[in-house]
Amino acid sequence: MTKSTGKFICILLLSLPIFAKAELGGNLTGITQEQKTFGSSLTSSPQSNYTIYIQSISPDLVIKEYVSSSGNIFGVAWKGSTLPNFQILLGNYYSNYLSAQQQNPRSVFLQDNNLVIESSGVMGGYIGRAFLPKQVPTGLAPTAIQ
Amino acid sequence: MHKFYRKSFMRIFVTTFLLLILSACGGGGGDSSSSSSSQNTTLPSINLAANSVSINVGAGSAENANTPYVSVTICKPNTTTCVTVDNILLDTGSTGLRVFASAISSLQLSAVTQNSAPIIECASFINGSAWGPVKLADVRMSSELASSIPIQILADPNYSSIPSTCGGSWGAQLSTTLKTNGILGVGLFVNDSQNYFNCVPTTLNNCRINLNSSLQVQNPVSAFKVNNNGIIVKLPSVGVLGESLVTGSLIFGIDTQSNNSSVGSNVIPTDSNGFFTTYFNNTTFTYSFIDSGSNALFFSSGSLSSVLVPCSSIAVIGFYCPSATQSYTASLTLKNNMQAMVGFSAANAQTLIDTGNNAFSNLTGQIGGNLFDWGLPFFYGRSVYIGITGRSSSAGTGPYYAYTN
Numbered sequence: 197m198t199k200s201t202g203k204f205i206c207i208l209l210l211s212l213p214i215f216a217k218a219e220l221g222g223n224l225t226g227i228t229q230e231q232k233t234f235g236s237s238l239t240s241s242p243q244s245n246y247t248i249y250i251q252s253i254s255p256d257l258v259i260k261e262y263v264s265s266s267g268n269i270f271g272v273a274w275k276g277s278t279l280p281n282f283q284i285l286l287g288n289y290y291s292n293y294l295s296a297q298q299q300n301p302r303s304v305f306l307q308d309n310n311l312v313i314e315s316s317g318v319m320g321g322y323i324g325r326a327f328l329p330k331q332v333p334t335g336l337a338p339t340a341i342q
Numbered sequence: 343m344h345k346f347y348r349k350s351f352m353r354i355f356v357t358t359f360l361l362l363i364l365s366a367c368g369g370g371g372g373d374s375s376s377s378s379s380s381q382n383t384t385l386p387s388i389n390l391a392a393n394s395v396s397i398n399v400g401a402g403s404a405e406n407a408n409t410p411y412v413s414v415t416i417c418k419p420n421t422t423t424c425v426t427v428d429n430i431l432l433d434t435g436s437t438g439l440r441v442f443a444s445a446i447s448s449l450q451l452s453a454v455t456q457n458s459a460p461i462i463e464c465a466s467f468i469n470g471s472a473w474g475p476v477k478l479a480d481v482r483m484s485s486e487l488a489s490s491i492p493i494q495i496l497a498d499p500n501y502s503s504i505p506s507t508c509g510g511s512w513g514a515q516l517s518t519t520l521k522t523n524g525i526l527g528v529g530l531f532v533n534d535s536q537n538y539f540n541c542v543p544t545t546l547n548n549c550r551i552n553l554n555s556s557l558q559v560q561n562p563v564s565a566f567k568v569n570n571n572g573i574i575v576k577l578p579s580v581g582v583l584g585e586s587l588v589t590g591s592l593i594f595g596i597d598t599q600s601n602n603s604s605v606g607s608n609v610i611p612t613d614s615n616g617f618f619t620t621y622f623n624n625t626t627f628t629y630s631f632i633d634s635g636s637n638a639l640f641f642s643s644g645s646l647s648s649v650l651v652p653c654s655s656i657a658v659i660g661f662y663c664p665s666a667t668q669s670y671t672a673s674l675t676l677k678n679n680m681q682a683m684v685g686f687s688a689a690n691a692q693t694l695i696d697t698g699n700n701a702f703s704n705l706t707g708q709i710g711g712n713l714f715d716w717g718l719p720f721f722y723g724r725s726v727y728i729g730i731t732g733r734s735s736s737a738g739t740g741p742y743y744a745y746t747n
Contacts, residue, residue, distance in 0.1 A: 232547065233546055233547040234547075235547070235550065254552055255535050255552070256535055256615075275615070276615070277531075277534075277535035277536070277615065278465075278466045278535060278536050278537060279466035279468075281507060281546060283506065283507075283546065284546060294514055297468075297469060297470070297514055299659060299660065300659065300660035300707075300708070302468060302469070302636060302637075302638070302640055302660060302707060302709065302715070303468060303640060303660075303708075303709040303710055303713075303715075304468065304710070305708060305709065305710040307710075313710075314710030314711045315468065315710070316468055316640075316709050316710060316711065316713050316715065317468070317615075317629065317631070317713065318435030318436060318468075318529070318616065318631055318633050318635070318636075318715075319435060319436035319437055319465070319466065319467065319527065319529070319531075319534060319536070320436075320437060320529060320530060320531045320534075320535065320615060320616050321615035321616040321617050321629070321631060322466065322468075323615075323617075323629050323711065323713065324710075324711070325711070342711075
């Protein structure tokens with residue numbers, strides 16, 4: 197591959213947001229951009245066949261993103277005094293969040309074979325998670341995504 | 343309210359508009375006796391101490407089950423230019439006063455600023471975001487005064503374009519579903535720790551600032567002169583089919599006066615996010631909280647899912663509809679890892695709604711994960727104490743909950 201081809205692919209990737217967004221169902225490529233957007237600090241915690249990327253956002257919000265060995269984000273979890281920006285965090289699944297919210301305003305609760313979203317708590321103590329059950333790697337219990 | 347966040351029994355949105363119209367008509371201001379609606383005058387009166395105000399469930403929006411209302415007087419700081427706004431949701435699950443702009447349109451409140459830029463807030467509630475400017479007001483309840491504290495204005499016509507980062511045109515704005523004139527957040531915290539901005543963001547990541555906690559929207563109780571370490575919410579018991587109207591009291595301070603002693607109460611310390619542990623149905627609910635702004639007891643039915651079936655009618659979606667009333671016992675974690683047993687019932691939510699009543703002690707509903715939301719049903723027949731973070735009483739230093747039966 198020539199240098200210019202490499203550049204071309206790089207530009208192509210940047211122009212296709214679906215490849216560049218670090219969000220549920222997206223991949224790791226865009227996590228530094230997401231970090232800038234959130235104004236967060238980022239650490240990672242490698243496990244046997246996946247890695248947890250942990251962002252801390254001032255004053256009190258922690259977001260964990262569960263990334264497969266091939267770089268796909270199959271789960272996210274959050275806890276803090278406020279809610280994360282779901283538009284960014286859930287990406288294409290944000291509309292699922294909104295419709296679940298209308299089903300039960302007290303909590304967001306959606307469970308099917310392809311998508312689980314659980315979000316509740318009160319101001320000062322919010323907690324929740326979202327994951328793609330079919331993409332959770334073997335050996336990781338879905339309940340451990342939190 | 344969170345809220346909030348808040349589940350209403352019947353979705354009759356007309357009520358929202360009715361309340362807003364009423365409040366818009368009453369905001370004449372001028373003195374603290376002006377009221378945004380006349381509904382309070384029809385309520386049964388109870389003897390109130392100087393450090394308490396009355397709470398009613400059922401006299402506000404009749405379509406909002408288990409919603410506790412109070413009146414709050416809001417004034418231009420250091421003046422007698424005030425408006426008393428009723429139908430304010432009493433919410434132990436959020437922090438700070440939020441009021442619709444239309445309810446206080448006669449008050450010209452000053453903005454909270456940083457480097458002379460007005461501050462705007464995006465506050466998170468489970469059922470929607472709240473976008474609006476932060477302004478300074480004197481907040482009065484009974485003889486208590488929170489002097490010149492930051493409050494949030496909802497549905498402010500000067501900030502009608504809601505940025506994408508706060509929900510935007512996606513909907514899910516709290517102000518469109520809230521059936522009250524505002525929210526009085528008197529929970530475990532002093533300031534609300536939400537997202538603040540010094541301009542209206544045009545992208546998802548600009549204008550957001552780290553705002554000094556003293557400039558954030560404040561729990562009014564924490565700013566009272568003496569009775570500032572917490573509150574007590576006191577509501578009477580209600581019958582198995584509910585009541586149309588329940589009247590109780592909100593008492594300010596814990597162990598500061600003769601009427602707010604915590605002696606003999608069960609004290610539930612929480613973590614810094616306000617969570618404690620409930621054991622129920624062989625399940626550990628690590629993220630439990632007590633919230634007057636939740637209108638039912640919300641928990642995952644787990645192995646009881648064949649009994650605690652979800653209601654089918656849209657009017658009671660999200661609630662449980664068991665074929666017969668179920669009686670349960672849960673265990674709450676107290677100070678020194680002691681446990682307290684708490685009994686509760688789950689009645690058929692459809693049967694309850696069909697009574698036409700407003701206050702129910704046995705309304706339950708579903709929630710995901712290992713959360714247990716002890717909503718308003720927990721408050722009936724009890725005094726529930728909310729100890730503010732960093733403030734002390736004989737019960738301990740906040741954050742903590744406590745209760746007596």
